[in-house]
Amino acid sequence: MKNTIIKDTIILTLITLVSGGLLGLVYQVTKEPIAQQEELAKQEAYQAVFEDADSFEVCVEEGDTEISQYLADNGFANQTVNEVMEAKDASGETIGYALNMTTSEGYGGDITFSMGVQLDGTLNGISILTINETAGLGMNATDESFKGQFSNKNVESFTVTKTGASADNEINAISGATITSDAITGGVNAGLCAFNYVKEGE
16 A cells, blocks of 8 residues: 555656646746737837838846836836837938837736827827727727727826716726726826926936
């Protein structure tokens, strides 16, 4: 009986070690392609929100504590600037900024998106990268009928309304998904705040 227990323990240990090794191998093999796909999706999103740009150059990297503190000081503790890129034209002149943002206030968790802002503060629009909201409700944030409301607007900040937008700074809430609407709008406002931070630092 004792030998059987020892034998089973050894077998289970070996299975665990082999399984762990295989999982580690799979992770190493897939890590780089996944990272490349994520980077490609991000670059495509930058181009989508800044069609006039010929190239993008990093000006704020992920983990920048100063811009994080600036957002927190301005009421955006639940929003994160993942990256800020200078959008440049064919001659190399800066024509605005493309920002990669994450808000943690979504109904289903984090929502990550990109947004493009011209030098005069005009928001070109947003492109959602990752979202896990309720199907048929919050997921409608990816529809042009919602995200298109941010396009070609020059305002200090946006507010969500349920009674019909009547001004440039008002965003119609998604029916049945006010939390998602507020989360994305708050994320965009945080992005505009980050844009001002970058502009002030020029």
